[in-house]
Amino acid sequence: MPELPEVEVVRAGLEPAVTGARVASIEILDARSLRRHTGPSEDFTDRLEGAIFAGASRRGKYMWLPLVPRASQHSLIEPVEITPAPTEALVVHLGMSGQVLLRDRYTDDNLTRIRLELSHPSHGDLRLNFVDQRIFGSMALDSLVATPDVLREHVPTQVAHIARDPLDPHFDEALFLKRLAARNTGIKRALLDQSLISGIGNIYADEALWAARIHYDQPTGALTRPRATRLLAEVRAVLIKALAEGGTSFDAQYVNVNGNSGYFSHSLNAYGQQGKPCPRCGRPIVREQFMNRGSHFCRFCQKIR
DNA sequence: CCCCTCACCTGATCGC
């Protein structure tokens, strides 16, 4: 479920279930899913066991579950006025094929790589299965650091280089447009660069470019400010609409924490629509190889200018 | 510093 809407659907599903839950036990079924964790599996397991999750956060396609500091775990049970801020988090990236599934303690899922048994003071026992066919995704324990911008928001160190996503209330539109104009590359490359703007992947890049009538290889330097502004608006619109529809699922591979698919695949105008008529002009949508992946667009509506 | 290519991986599905 890897782009912003799909990750947000997972984050939103996790938040109420895991906040306040304690990690009772951990099973590493495939250590390659810890590729982003510095240190051996035992280090991951030792540090995570007994920890309590304080919430569920996200930036772009990364999400993380901050850990209640050990010294103040007690205060969750009997809240006190001042609780120290978390300094560590369980970072989850879904890669190309990752899923996070919440199950009862007896349910297993095919291709589960990491399993957490959780116990929640009011929701009872819960199993969290991290499933990932290709193992491009990962779980990792990481420390939280303040972002370099003025807001000093805390994010995991491995997320520090990721730009704010366009649904973030603190996304700086003027800064984005300025940095975009300074780039000397094609617009789709820029949209997919998570250090410039995060959360956009191949599907939503193609959809937003189609909506804004911009060719994927349009040079960023020649993209006028009004067209760039329009593109950003279309990016936001498509992400919001996809989120409202539960994300894009082509098959059972992309599902929410309960294993259910989203419906946005029915709303796609360009991605995967090669051979079908462009919903705007009726000419065929084409697919071209670009950056080792497919780019779907309408040759008539989307021309380099 | 910026830009771009490539390696990293598996298993579901399809055609022969």
Next chain:
DNA sequence: TGCGATCAGGTGAGGG
């Protein structure tokens, strides 16, 4: 039924 080819929604290291 079996086997090989094909395909996929992401990321970052490293070279130019």
